Amino acid sequence: MCCEHLICANCAGPVSEGRCSVCRGQRAQMHHETGGLSFSAMVAVLLTLLIAVAFLTTTIH
Template sequence: MTCDRLVCANCAGPVSEGRCAVCRAERARQHRETPFAGLSPVALLTLLLTLIAVALLAERVTAA
């Protein structure tokens, strides 16, 4: 989950803007916990397909 759509209960502003200390703390916590949060779904899918292709290629090379 990203903080783009979260609304702060303290200041009622978007967490991504970091208007208050609570927003800034939550934004920092999410960025620490989810390193791939900034990637779009298309980028994550591309990364996943690339990893699958590399695994299949490695399996084929070791079997030959």
């Protein structure tokens, strides 16, 4: 989702322009979240890798 068509409830301006602190904060949050995996997805991948390593090390010995 992009912020081009969103209107700020605080200043009634387009969020993409960043007129107030609420606009700037929301714009930064939206652009930050679209950059990669979410925190919960990263934790799930890390746990899966740890379980796989633990399984492999116990089956080898």
